[in-house]
Amino acid sequence: MDGIREIAVIGLGYIGLPTAIMFANAGFNVTGYEIREEVVEKINSGKAHIVEPEIDELLRKAVESGNLRATSDPEEIRGKDAYIICVQTPLREDKTPDLSYLESAVKTVAKAMKRGSLVVIESTVPPLTTVKMAKLIEELTGFKAGKDFYMVHAPERVMPGRIFKELVYNSRIFGGITPESAEMAERLYRSFVKGQTFKTNSTVSEVVKLMENTFRDVNIALANEFAFLAHQYGIDVFEAIELANTHPRVRIHTPGIGVGGHCLPKDPHLLLWPAKEDFGLIKLAREINDSMPLFTKDLLFSALKELNVPPEDATIAVLGLAYKGDSDDTRNSPALAFIEEIEGDVKAVKTYDPFVPGTSGSVEEAVENADAVVIATDHTAFKSLDWEKLGKLMRTRILIDGRHVVENPPRGFLFKGIGRGEF
Numbered sequence: 001m002d003g004i005r006e007i008a009v010i011g012l013g014y015i016g017l018p019t020a021i022m023f024a025n026a027g028f029n030v031t032g033y034e035i036r037e038e039v040v041e042k043i044n045s046g047k048a049h050i051v052e053p054e055i056d057e058l059l060r061k062a063v064e065s066g067n068l069r070a071t072s073d074p075e076e077i078r079g080k081d082a083y084i085i086c087v088q089t090p091l092r093e094d095k096t097p098d099l100s101y102l103e104s105a106v107k108t109v110a111k112a113m114k115r116g117s118l119v120v121i122e123s124t125v126p127p128l129t130t131v132k133m134a135k136l137i138e139e140l141t142g143f144k145a146g147k148d149f150y151m152v153h154a155p156e157r158v159m160p161g162r163i164f165k166e167l168v169y170n171s172r173i174f175g176g177i178t179p180e181s182a183e184m185a186e187r188l189y190r191s192f193v194k195g196q197t198f199k200t201n202s203t204v205s206e207v208v209k210l211m212e213n214t215f216r217d218v219n220i221a222l223a224n225e226f227a228f229l230a231h232q233y234g235i236d237v238f239e240a241i242e243l244a245n246t247h248p249r250v251r252i253h254t255p256g257i258g259v260g261g262h263c264l265p266k267d268p269h270l271l272l273w274p275a276k277e278d279f280g281l282i283k284l285a286r287e288i289n290d291s292m293p294l295f296t297k298d299l300l301f302s303a304l305k306e307l308n309v310p311p312e313d314a315t316i317a318v319l320g321l322a323y324k325g326d327s328d329d330t331r332n333s334p335a336l337a338f339i340e341e342i343e344g345d346v347k348a349v350k351t352y353d354p355f356v357p358g359t360s361g362s363v364e365e366a367v368e369n370a371d372a373v374v375i376a377t378d379h380t381a382f383k384s385l386d387w388e389k390l391g392k393l394m395r396t397r398i399l400i401d402g403r404h405v406v407e408n409p410p411r412g413f414l415f416k417g418i419g420r421g422e423f
Helices: 016-025 037-044 055-064 100-112 129-141 163-169 179-189 202-233 237-244 267-272 281-290 292-306 334-342 363-367 380-384 387-391
Strands: 006-010 029-033 068-071 082-085 118-121 150-153 172-176 197-201 315-319 348-352 372-375 398-401 414-417
Touching: 006 016, 006 100, 016 029, 016 055, 016 068, 016 082, 016 163, 037 055, 037 068, 055 068, 055 163, 082 100, 100 118, 100 129, 118 129, 118 179, 129 150, 129 202, 150 179, 150 202, 172 179, 172 202, 179 197, 197 202, 202 237, 202 267, 202 281, 267 281, 281 292, 292 334, 292 372, 292 398, 292 414, 315 334, 315 363, 334 348, 348 363, 363 387
Parallel strands: 006 029, 006 082, 029 068, 082 118, 118 150, 172 197, 315 348, 315 372, 372 398, 398 414
Antiparallel strands: 150 172
């Protein structure tokens, strides 16, 4: 494997930790670098700090084999054969990318790397970023990119809840600053990747990753517009979408309370950031999807008005804080955006999420004496709730479904769902 035996993974979050586990269980000596001491301690004890199927068993195997250990000491990642950077690249308040975490990681790698090291950026970044980071390493080390070290953008393409399966079977793209860089990374990842692999240059790779998520974001915005129309026409948009999708060349996405996670709300902005000109559609889609928590608020307040419940006297129970079902990931969660929208206008907000600490201890506790329940996350457990039982605990029976979790509106409730009939 081009002499690669020792790997450092920089950032042990939702992508970095599973990646480190995969390489460790493939036989490499992996050191995970993470600045959060509590995360380092937990990983070294064989316990994951994130929720993901299979992660506890796979992490324990990697740690017990001696192939994986975590550290917060940059001295312990010196002289590795390969460095894989998996840090966040969030947006600032003005929707411009904050690359400070990436730059800090690259500077840490530059101090630690040796001549001949491979540096892989898995983080999602704006176009031309990998080339800029290679130049930064050149400035800091005196090494020449493509000659003294190798640099690649290899974007992650996994979904929470399916990470380990998709790390193995999804296709991967390796964008090198030189062809040799891409080839080296491809051979390294082939130690566990069984899906197709493709080699290109780093800027193409960066754009491909951003295009993938922008495509999804734009199509979700279209589905949300269909939901708006469904309220005007008094139809169930989900029935209409199901029928439309029987067409062999149509695949409409799913509308809902909003778009969350670490990719979709961010990546369209990253794609447009270096551009001299944008053409409107991508930004408009972002605006539509960002508006969905407010649209959900409108549904809620319309229901309160119908039952003569003043918002300032209402207690609202929000079920789900994660941006995605059966996950604990709350990054850019539309549930949190919705809560922020209503908090100043209602008496109280209670929350319950079986995966997120700090919420009510049970769904019953959350809905007790509530005037309305808002489903904000499509956790599997929410699909089988006993609404007759829960309704008896509530003061007013209003149910707002932001995720199409409730197939048949329960009797005795004023029910409103995104895309479910007249608004």
